[in-house]
Amino acid sequence: MSELEAKVLPEATVARLTQYLRALNALESRGMERTSSGVLAKEAGVNPAILRKDLSWLGSYGTRGVGYVVRELSEHINNTLGLNRDWRVLILGAGNLGRALSGYAGFTTRGFKVRAILDVSPDLVGTDVGNLHVESRSDLAEVVRREEINIAVLAVPGDAAQDLIYELGELGVNSVLSFAPKPLVVPRGMNLRRVDLSTELQILAYLAVQP
Amino acid sequence: MSELEAKVLPEATVARLTQYLRALNALESRGMERTSSGVLAKEAGVNPAILRKDLSWLGSYGTRGVGYVVRELSEHINNTLGLNRDWRVLILGAGNLGRALSGYAGFTTRGFKVRAILDVSPDLVGTDVGNLHVESRSDLAEVVRREEINIAVLAVPGDAAQDLIYELGELGVNSVLSFAPKPLVVPRGMNLRRVDLSTELQILAYLAVQP
Numbered sequence: 001m002s003e004l005e006a007k008v009l010p011e012a013t014v015a016r017l018t019q020y021l022r023a024l025n026a027l028e029s030r031g032m033e034r035t036s037s038g039v040l041a042k043e044a045g046v047n048p049a050i051l052r053k054d055l056s057w058l059g060s061y062g063t064r065g066v067g068y069v070v071r072e073l074s075e076h077i078n079n080t081l082g083l084n085r086d087w088r089v090l091i092l093g094a095g096n097l098g099r100a101l102s103g104y105a106g107f108t109t110r111g112f113k114v115r116a117i118l119d120v121s122p123d124l125v126g127t128d129v130g131n132l133h134v135e136s137r138s139d140l141a142e143v144v145r146r147e148e149i150n151i152a153v154l155a156v157p158g159d160a161a162q163d164l165i166y167e168l169g170e171l172g173v174n175s176v177l178s179f180a181p182k183p184l185v186v187p188r189g190m191n192l193r194r195v196d197l198s199t200e201l202q203i204l205a206y207l208a209v210q211p
Numbered sequence: 212m213s214e215l216e217a218k219v220l221p222e223a224t225v226a227r228l229t230q231y232l233r234a235l236n237a238l239e240s241r242g243m244e245r246t247s248s249g250v251l252a253k254e255a256g257v258n259p260a261i262l263r264k265d266l267s268w269l270g271s272y273g274t275r276g277v278g279y280v281v282r283e284l285s286e287h288i289n290n291t292l293g294l295n296r297d298w299r300v301l302i303l304g305a306g307n308l309g310r311a312l313s314g315y316a317g318f319t320t321r322g323f324k325v326r327a328i329l330d331v332s333p334d335l336v337g338t339d340v341g342n343l344h345v346e347s348r349s350d351l352a353e354v355v356r357r358e359e360i361n362i363a364v365l366a367v368p369g370d371a372a373q374d375l376i377y378e379l380g381e382l383g384v385n386s387v388l389s390f391a392p393k394p395l396v397v398p399r400g401m402n403l404r405r406v407d408l409s410t411e412l413q414i415l416a417y418l419a420v421q422p
Contacts, residue, residue: 011414018413019394045394081413082420089412096314100307104408112412151415175415183230183256191418193411197315200404201300201323202229202292203222204362204386207402209293 009080013054017077019044020051024074036067083111088148090173092164093155094119094127094134097179101155102129115147120160140164144171151175158182165192220291224265228288230255231262235285247278294322299359301384303375304366305330305338305345308390312366313340326358331371351375355382362386369393376403 009017023044027035037055041048055062058076062068078084091098094117102114117129120137127134135143143149152173154161161180168176169187176192178184186192220228234255238246248266252259266284269291289295302309305328313325328340331348338345346354354360363384365372372391379387380398387403389395397403 009417014414014417015410018407018410022392043394080417082416083413085416085420087412087416096307096311100311101408103307111416112409150419151412153412175419177411177415181233183254191415193415195406195408195411196229197312197406198323199226199229200388200406201298201362201364202294203225204388204402204404205293205296205298205322206220206225206291208361208386209296 009057013057014081016044016046016050016054017081019046020054021074021077021081021083024070024077028070028074033070034067035070035073037062040068078111085111087112087151089114090143090147090149090152091117091155092119092137092140092152093117093160094121094124094129095155098153098155099129101153101179102132112151115149116143118143140167141171144168144173149173151177154178154180156180165190220268224268225292227255227257227261227265228292230257231265232285232288232292232294235281235288239281239285244281245278246281246284251279289322296322298323298362300325301354301358301360301363302328302366303330303348303351303363304328304371305332305335305340306366309364309366310340312364312390313343323362326360327354329354351378352382355379355384360384362388365389365391367391376401 020040023040024035026043027040037048037052041051044051052062055073058080062073089112091102091114098117098119102117114132116135117132118135118137118140119125124134125136150173152164152168152175154164154176156164158180161178161182162184165176165178165184166187169190174190176190178192178194179197180194181196181198184192184194231251234251235246237254238251248259248263252262255262269287300323302313302325309328309330313328325343327346328343329346329348329351330336335345336347361384363375363379363386365375365387367375369391372389372393373395376387376389376395377398380401385401387401389403389405390408391405392407392409395403395405
């Protein structure tokens, strides 16, 4: 087991594990205590063979003919993904995107809490976003310390992103999700994920012109 | 060439081609007419060996020791990705996310035009989002016809997404980008891409707990 757990999972597997987690939660909320790879795969919208392979990364967990105990599997995935920790999210940028993200249902799933939202604009600082007040960009260091932020989400224009990345790195915030449509230099030790929404549209365009 | 063009590119390659395109545009705007794979890779933030492999999918295009003609390569990628067409985007949902998407700089890159935005809420219908008026969800069929929509973006709650998917399929809109945090049944012939923002946070959490 310890050898298996030391392996780094393929990113696609990590993404699917989060889908299985949502599916398991849905099954649990319908009162199901056990499930099979077939049922779980259907609920998660994934091919059963792929699901079995993904779960095999976690160590042999299901029992042939008996299946999986919903709550056990769910906890096992949670532990593997680090979701049993407390993740304190800071959103940088209180424009439409930042506001949308702070209220995005998926961001309030277990483990993640949006603790603060900052902006440079004096027009936005002090306004309400859900149950948060927008704070000033210049208070970044203070907010990171006060809220013990460990994940930052960049919903700022491309030009503002790089400076923020360096500053976050210095403040010890080493997990960053960026919506800025720009390649960024990533400091050592930082995990940066970029979501580029226009890329998704371009992939759709490409798929649409295939014969 | 025709045999090469008939191949379906790996999705990761398509995503990177869009990055090369942005990098080429940046180089062109700085007055560069030729470039090398090294320069282009750096501008795009990609490993040069991967870039060369990606471009080899398009057919042998660079000349050893001479490199690439910026404008030619840019057009070639545009044609491959179907970006020389006119893409007319409909956004479904005029909440924070829909509003953010309609103004997202990446969505107004070449080829893509947000033509309309719809919502079910009487409070939102008739309000302005950028230079668009929010129209009513019940006018979906009319709007799709009037604006010749060929890509739809779902920024609606999970429960509303599936009905919309079916209706869009019947209306002939077969390219859909969904932000609904829910697996969806996809009609035959439709290309559906899902962006699940919470998955990105969960991947970050996973990466942060790795030794």
